[in-house]
Amino acid sequence: MRGAIEGERKQVSVLFCDIxxxxxxxxxxxxxxxxxxxxxxxxxxLTEVHRYEGTINxxxxxxxxALFGAPMAHEDHARRAVxxxxxxxxxxxxxxxxxxxxxxxxxxxxxxxxxxxxxxFGDTTVLAARLQAAAAPGAVLVSRQTAGLVxxxxxxxxxxxxxxxxxxxxxxxxxxxxxRTARIASGDEMSPFTGxxxxxxxxxxxxxxTADGEGQVIGVxxxxxxxxxxxxxxxxxxAEPDVAVLEGRCLSYGASIAYLPLFExxxxxxxxxxxxxxxxxxxxxxxxxxxxxxxxxxxxxxRHAFGLPAGDPALAALDPRIIRARTFGAxxxxxxxxxxxxxxxxxxxxxxxxDQTSEEFLAGFVNELPSVPVMLLAxxxxxxxxxxxxxxxxxxxxxxxxxxxxxxxxxxxLLAGGDRAGASAIAERGEGNPFFLEELARxxxxxxxxxxxxxxxxxxxxxxxxxxxxxxxxxxAAIQLAAVLGREFSLGLAEEVWDGDVPLEALxxxxxxxxxxxxxxxxxxxxxxxxxVLTREVAYDxxxxxxxxxxxxxxxxxxxxxxxxxxxEHCELLAYHYSRSADPARAVPYLAAAADRAKDRYANEExxxxxxxxxxIVQSQAAGSERDSQELAILEAVxxxxxxxxxxxxxxxxxxxxxxxxxxxxxxxxxxMAAGLVALWASRFVQGRSADGYQTASRVLALVAPGSELxxxxxxxxxxxxxxxxxxxxxxxxxxxxxxxAGGAVWLSTGVRADVHSTAWAAHAHWLLGRDxxxxxxxxxxxxxxxxxxxxxxxxxxxAYGCITHQLRHDMSALSNNVxxxxxxxxxxxxxxxxxxxxxxxxxxxxxxxxxxxxQQAISNLKVGxxxxxxxxxxxxLADLLARNDRRDAARATLDDALIAARDxxxxxxxxxxxxxxxxxxxxxxxxSRLRSAAQTASAxxxxxxxxxxxxxxxxxxxxxxxxxxx
Ligand SMILES: Nc1ncnc2c1ncn2[C@@H]1O[C@H](COP(=O)(O)OP(=O)(O)OP(=O)(O)O)[C@@H](O)[C@H]1O
Ligand SMILES: [Mg+2]
Numbered sequence: 001m002r003g004a005i006e007g008e009r010k011q012v013s014v015l016f017c018d019i020x021x022x023x024x025x026x027x028x029x030x031x032x033x034x035x036x037x038x039x040x041x042x043x044x045x046l047t048e049v050h051r052y053e054g055t056i057n058x059x060x061x062x063x064x065x066a067l068f069g070a071p072m073a074h075e076d077h078a079r080r081a082v083x084x085x086x087x088x089x090x091x092x093x094x095x096x097x098x099x100x101x102x103x104x105x106x107x108x109x110x111x112x113x114x115x116x117x118x119x120x121f122g123d124t125t126v127l128a129a130r131l132q133a134a135a136a137p138g139a140v141l142v143s144r145q146t147a148g149l150v151x152x153x154x155x156x157x158x159x160x161x162x163x164x165x166x167x168x169x170x171x172x173x174x175x176x177x178x179x180r181t182a183r184i185a186s187g188d189e190m191s192p193f194t195g196x197x198x199x200x201x202x203x204x205x206x207x208x209x210t211a212d213g214e215g216q217v218i219g220v221x222x223x224x225x226x227x228x229x230x231x232x233x234x235x236x237x238x239a240e241p242d243v244a245v246l247e248g249r250c251l252s253y254g255a256s257i258a259y260l261p262l263f264e265x266x267x268x269x270x271x272x273x274x275x276x277x278x279x280x281x282x283x284x285x286x287x288x289x290x291x292x293x294x295x296x297x298x299x300x301x302x303r304h305a306f307g308l309p310a311g312d313p314a315l316a317a318l319d320p321r322i323i324r325a326r327t328f329g330a331x332x333x334x335x336x337x338x339x340x341x342x343x344x345x346x347x348x349x350x351x352x353x354x355d356q357t358s359e360e361f362l363a364g365f366v367n368e369l370p371s372v373p374v375m376l377l378a379x380x381x382x383x384x385x386x387x388x389x390x391x392x393x394x395x396x397x398x399x400x401x402x403x404x405x406x407x408x409x410x411x412x413x414l415l416a417g418g419d420r421a422g423a424s425a426i427a428e429r430g431e432g433n434p435f436f437l438e439e440l441a442r443x444x445x446x447x448x449x450x451x452x453x454x455x456x457x458x459x460x461x462x463x464x465x466x467x468x469x470x471x472x473x474x475x476x477a478a479i480q481l482a483a484v485l486g487r488e489f490s491l492g493l494a495e496e497v498w499d500g501d502v503p504l505e506a507l508x509x510x511x512x513x514x515x516x517x518x519x520x521x522x523x524x525x526x527x528x529x530x531x532x533v534l535t536r537e538v539a540y541d542x543x544x545x546x547x548x549x550x551x552x553x554x555x556x557x558x559x560x561x562x563x564x565x566x567x568x569e570h571c572e573l574l575a576y577h578y579s580r581s582a583d584p585a586r587a588v589p590y591l592a593a594a595a596d597r598a599k600d601r602y603a604n605e606e607x608x609x610x611x612x613x614x615x616x617i618v619q620s621q622a623a624g625s626e627r628d629s630q631e632l633a634i635l636e637a638v639x640x641x642x643x644x645x646x647x648x649x650x651x652x653x654x655x656x657x658x659x660x661x662x663x664x665x666x667x668x669x670x671x672x673m674a675a676g677l678v679a680l681w682a683s684r685f686v687q688g689r690s691a692d693g694y695q696t697a698s699r700v701l702a703l704v705a706p707g708s709e710l711x712x713x714x715x716x717x718x719x720x721x722x723x724x725x726x727x728x729x730x731x732x733x734x735x736x737x738x739x740x741x742a743g744g745a746v747w748l749s750t751g752v753r754a755d756v757h758s759t760a761w762a763a764h765a766h767w768l769l770g771r772d773x774x775x776x777x778x779x780x781x782x783x784x785x786x787x788x789x790x791x792x793x794x795x796x797x798x799x800a801y802g803c804i805t806h807q808l809r810h811d812m813s814a815l816s817n818n819v820x821x822x823x824x825x826x827x828x829x830x831x832x833x834x835x836x837x838x839x840x841x842x843x844x845x846x847x848x849x850x851x852x853x854x855x856q857q858a859i860s861n862l863k864v865g866x867x868x869x870x871x872x873x874x875x876x877x878l879a880d881l882l883a884r885n886d887r888r889d890a891a892r893a894t895l896d897d898a899l900i901a902a903r904d905x906x907x908x909x910x911x912x913x914x915x916x917x918x919x920x921x922x923x924x925x926x927x928x929s930r931l932r933s934a935a936q937t938a939s940a941x942x943x944x945x946x947x948x949x950x951x952x953x954x955x956x957x958x959x960x961x962x963x964x965x966x967x
Contacts, residue, residue, distance in 0.1 A: 007106055009105070009107075009542055009543065011073070011465060012067050013068040013146060014081075015098060016129045017066070017096055018060070018096065018132055019041065019062040022034075044091045045088045045091075054080060054081065065129075066081075067105075068080045072470070074253075075466040077462065078149035079150045082150055082153070097141075098141070099127075099129065099140075100128060100143070101143040126165075155176050184229055190230070191413045192409060193234050199399065200234065203218060203231075204235070214370055215373060215375060216369070217378070217391070218394070219379075219380060221384070224463045225434065226401065227399060232349070243345055244345070247265070247347045250351060250354045255355050258355050258358070259306060259357055259358055260354075261348050261349075261355075262331055265335065269334065270287070279309060281308055285308070288334070292334070294337055298330035301330040305331075331365075336374065343373040343374070345374075352380045359387060360387075366388045370393055400432070401431055401433060402437075403432070407427040407430055408423055410434055410437045411430070411440075415444065422444065429533065435459075439459050464538040474507055478504060479517075482508070483530075483543070485497070485555060487530050492526070493555065508528055518530075518531050555577045571591075579591065579613055579617060585621060599641055604829070608638060628667055632664060636660060640750060641751070645830060648867065649686045649865055653683055654683050657676055658680070660672070661676040661677060664676055670703055670704075674704050674710045675713065678697075678717050681697050682717070682748075685869055686868075690906040693724075697714060697718040700717060701714035701718060712758075713742060713748060719758065719761070719765075723909055729942055731765050732765035735762040735765060739762070753791070759778050760802065763801065763802075763805045764805065768808075768941070768942075770948075782801065786798035795825060796825045796826060796831050808945070816842075819845060820842075822837070823842060826838055839854045842854060844881060847884055855881055859875065868901070870907065871905070871907060872898040872902040875897050875914075908937075909943070911934075915930055915931075916931060916934045916949055919934070928954070934946075
């Protein structure tokens with residue numbers, strides 16, 4: 001009974017009830033009379049609470065606190081609490097105030113004696129007490145939480161808001177019963193009915209046989225929420241109006257109320273409504289019996305059975321067994337006569353809650369069916385077996401989960417808009433259970449869960465928790481252990497962690513029999529898994545955190561010991577358990593190993609998640625250099641995946657780098673600081689901070705030993721900046737130095753190999769300087785190198801730079817070859833930044849309207865992401881596309897933007913070309929002077945290639961070439 005001793009986390013409804021102005025009452029009634037009144041009040045209130053299976057938790061002077069849903073979970077705890085409250089208020093001779101709230105509490109017995117009161121802690125209780133104090137005399141106030149859970153079942157009214165601590169809450173007053181009696185009713189707005197054609201056909205076939213005079217019994221069985229009631233409802237809708245339908249239902253708290261579902265059948269047959277007085281109800285039964293031309297004495301038995309007045313007083317003298325037999329007879333005759341010659345469907349819902357008397361009646365009643373046109377249609381949850389199994393005219397429809405297609409249809413109908421990916425993720429989580437599907441979709445739509453739907457909606461939670469709570473203590477402990485181990489777990493590990501007396505395997509087999517678990521076959525290790533992922537989550541959520549941490553710690557230790565030699569093989573499992581244990585620091589090395597493995601699989605997102613988990617553990621530890629070193633190591637490792645996934649300019653990467661540099665500095669780790677600065681340089685550079693970037697790069701060079709690998713990194717950064725600033729000779733020299741110094745296996749902290757990146761970039765400098773052959777060979781060399789190291793991000797970088805080289809050279813076929821591969825790489829690995837390069841260059845290579853769209857989209861993506869480097873170049877490609885497609889005005893405006901971008905951000909290498917292109921839109925004189933100025937700029941940069949283009953245009957306008965440039 002570990003769970004009960006240690007306490008659990010439960011969804012409950014808490015009811016506080018208090019007598020109004022009791023001290024005044026003592027004066028009024030005198031102490032003796034007062035005592036009697038109070039005594040009666042408590043006796044009646046207790047009866048009401050127990051009737052709905054609540055527990056009185058505490059007596060508080062002239063009132064008490066009661067819990068519904070604990071110690072045993074009830075899926076309808078809120079409804080029970082409100083029913084009990086209405087019952088108490090109606091019976092009390094004194095005025096009471098009642099407050100109810102629903103939510104999560106920690107429930108546990110205090111002391112060793114399990115029979116002592118359960119005590120609930122937390123805000124849920126505080127609010128309930130506060131609502132009680134705020135209630136008007138005679139009123140029942142419920143919180144919005146509670147009201148949401150019982151919506152439709154009661155009539156409620158708004159009342160004045162109530163202050164609780166710092167918050168204002170808006171309670172509702174319960175005025176009486178509402179119109180709803182079940183989760184679904186005809187007239188409700190429901191999701192489209194789907195995926196049950198076969199079952200409907202089966203029911204229709206049974207109805208045809210019934211119509212021929214041979215009654216049938218069909219049970220519809222399935223887990224909670226699988227759609228038993230809905231199937232019955234749709235079937236009845238189709239059958240009516242040719243067929244009469246009579247309906248009765250069992251209630252979750254009705255197992256001790258004899259004849260409950262039968263009374264409802266009779267009430268429906270006789271037209272008795274909820275508002276009818278007992279006298280009127282009795283009269284209606286009598287009228288019905290007469291109308292059906294039955295013996296009037298039958299009415300006495302029925303009224304007696306249902307506790308209605310005016311039964312025959314002589315009955316009291318009879319043997320109860322005789323009374324019962326005659327009552328059964330009377331019910332049978334009434335129901336059969338009601339059917340008459342027209343077929344009738346008698347629907348009895350939720351047989352798993354049936355009272356014993358009603359069950360015995362039905363067992364006998366089915367024997368009469370073969371010769372009357374009555375179809376008994378009963379719904380019940382898996383686990384219940386009806387008393388009539390095995391007769392030729394009885395059968396059972398066991399509902400299966402809905403197909404993925406049907407599931408998606410339900411989810412899509414609830415989600416506004418066409419979020420297909422979201423719909424299928426939810427559909428998967430709901431695993432074919434339409435109730436779960438609807439609730440998950442609603443929670444997602446109303447944003448009560450995050451996108452991944454991490455929390456289980458309360459409505460679903462309640463249903464599952466109630467099932468788990470009904471398990472015997474050993475099975476419950478076993479399912480809790482299983483929940484800690486995960487959706488799927490090995491029997492071996494579970495047995496090692498298990499400390500119960502009963503062998504675990506036997507318990508798991510029982511849970512398998514109850515369909516909580518499934519066994520997975522065909523694996524080397526014996527493995528069990530939860531049939532439904534939500535069951536695991538609910539079992540897990542129900543445990544106290546301390547207990548979960550303890551079990552996770554034990555599981556981690558077991559894996560660590562039994563797999564000592566291959567610990568890092570199991571790093572994901574160890575990281576999972578230790579990070580949830582009482583000592584999460586033990587998870588850090590395993591999280592790092594797991595993240596590395598994820599990165600090796602190019603699963604950058606996963607790697608980032610694991611690193612972040614490690615980070616949050618480390619950050620919560622005591623400050624000190626040990627802690628700082630650990631944090632630094634994680635930051636160093638997470639930068640590259642962050643860059644690949646979100647791009648250089650992402651704020652998250654920038655924050656990571658700034659923290660990295662600060663930590664490295666405070667720890668005196670110069671090399672780490674230099675590497676971090678190179679990454680920060682890249683981030684600033686891509687943000688378009690060219691001048692800033694150059695300074696950062698120079699700072700690195702000052703930090704590192706000349707000629708070292710790290711000096712290679714610094715030269716790379718300086719080289720890139722210099723090219724961009726239009727200092728081409730200087731830029732090329734640094735890039736070549738970088739490739740030499742950092743040759744071989746040296747990786748930049750941005751996740752690219754230094755020689756690949758430098759060589760690829762040097763190609764641009766070569767081309768601008770008029771060395772076309774060197775440009776092409778550097779481009780090929782970078783791509784070849786990248787292919788040889790088998791790293792997709794590195795290859796993406798080499799291809800992206802290569803595509804620019806091809807564009808500069810106007811080599812359309814090489815461009816389209818490489819750009820296709822680039823786009824494919826970026827989309828299959830989710831690379832952010834170079835994806836946009838691919839789009840623009842691909843767009844440009846199309847040269848038609850479709851290309852414009854691609855380029856525009858990508859340029860806007862870059863801007864939104866804060867990446868402004870090379871913007872003049874990208875805009876000039878777009879302008880070229882626009883001009884080719886006769887959109888001259890747009891082209892000219894785009895070139896104007898490019899000019900501004902170049903000057904604002906010192907992005908100067910492409911400026912001569914932008915000016916040259918812009919001259920095409922000028923008047924003759926202005927054009928000539930703009931071309932001359934472009935030629936001067938190109939010449940000052942040593943940009944032979946761009947200078948030639950200017951000269952060519954000037955020559956076209958009849959002007960001689962400029963003096964030669966000296967690179
Ligand atoms: N085939 C279906 N297509 C669309 N929606 C469905 C389907 N079956 C059930 N639903 C919806 O799913 C929800 C749950 O269904 P229902 O109430 O019939 O389940 P149940 O099996 O009777 O559950 P319980 O055992 O709790 O009574 C309802 O809102 C219902 O409208
Ligand atoms: Mg149902």
